[in-house]
Amino acid sequence: MVATERGSDELPLAGTDKNELENIEIELLLSGVHRLYGYDFRNYALPSLKRRIWHHVHAENLSSISALQEKVLHDRTCFERFIYSLSIPVTEMFRDPGLFMAFRQKVVPLLRTYPYIRIWHAGCSTGEEVYSMAILLQEEGLYDKARIYATDMNNRSLQQAKEGVYEISKMKQYTKNYLEAGGKHAFSKYYTAKYNSVIFQPDLRKNIIFAEHNLATDTSFNEFNVIFCRNVMIYFNDELRDHVHGLFCESLSRFGVLVLGAKESIHFTRYSDSYEPLDRVEKIYRKVK
Template identity: 90%
Template sequence: MFTNNWEFGDPAFEDVSGSELETIEIELLLSGIHRMYGYDFRNYALPSLRRRIWHHVHAENVSTISALQDKVLHDRECFERFIYSISIPVTEMFRDPELFLAFRRKVVPLLRTYPYIRIWHAGCSTGEEVYSMAILLHEEGLYEKARIYATDMNNRSLQQAKEGVYEISKMKQYTKNYLEAGGTGSFSEYYTAKYNSVIFQPYLRKNIIFAEHNLATDTSFNEFNVILCRNVMIYFNDELRDHVHGLFHESLSRFGVLVLGAKESIHFTRYSDCYEPLDRVEKIYRKVK
């Protein structure tokens, strides 16, 4: 017969605090999602993940994380909503204009020496930064020999990125960003306004390939001259961050360029000695070994 030394009311039984129970529920939820759907969030930073999970608990009108797990594992549509809420897209055209200005000045001269350019936007969200890059390359006379691979694990975000349709109310800010990023034309020439939305010109999409890719579980799929992954790894723990840096190192050509977000760095990873900075402030690095 199975026996244990715990009894209800025993202090040892009551040591399982609410925070510990919450952690157990989160671990079970993430393990179930990984086994059922193949999406691996187990190495995402816990504080940010916890907030997003509780947001989705309330959105699904359930009271516990365990109840959310039951719903996610038995309802594919609920799972799709969960994926979208966990990977909430936060982006804009020419986000951090100083980065794009530095890219024009320090990376574009290198790209001019290549007969063909492959660029990977990893974690492209709804595509605003992808179209920003297409515009930049167009203005620098490089777009015709470039191919941009835009990937994300969130299929709903990818669909919006493919359509290239955005709210017209955002164009004022996007125009300001474009000019501060060194734009050489009129930003309004790149889109057509219709009702409360704008759609970006078809020629900006012709050299872009949109595809699903999960940085936590998927492997390298090509060799690239430039990889941009901005403000994505801030949600990862050290183990997953190191894994993704390994993926990028494997995917970059010799002297390829890696662009990270403002709060991210190549330092304190096992690949730090493999790069030299092109711009320390804007987190632009060149692979040297």
């Protein structure tokens, strides 16, 4: 009989240590999730994935990954909680203000030459970055000819993004970010405060399309002038990262712009020769072939 309790002093099988058993349990869990629900986490970076899985094991008051597998495969609501725990959003309005300032200075002039602008925010989480882009484009006089596609695999995060409602306690930091990013007005112009929350103005949402999309399993769905994917691929292994870079390269128009996170880079991928840097520090690249 194979022990499923983590922390048992007994080895389940001769030659199988606890770490190997843990990896087998994770492999079986992710394979089951992929086969039953179509979500593929098998090429996520293992150390981060392992931490998040164990966090959810304890959140469900379970004692092993095998027990989590049984519950996830038989209880749809548990699966939805599990998906949310693997894609915990970490974002804010105008996060990394220097990036948005560089975008105003180096990308906006290029966008002015286009008759129509398509922007994809891949892994948009709860939408703060999307609304930041809408505000920036509105201030630069480009929003009316733009369409923003905001996608994420997490439906709960997408729902919050669609609503555009955030905690009022965060507005002080968001206002600071906005001003450092080159904001041209009072930030409070863009939202209405109500009790402990704020809701962003409806006109910011009029050209935004929110939709589910899984970077690991879904394909390209349009041609874009700009793709934002920041602090998402740090959770992927090399194989999945390369796959996603291929998806982005396929989805970008000639001279389209790719924006990555501070700890990410196009270098050391097989698509690096397809881009030239517009800003090396802020990780803004332009597709040249």
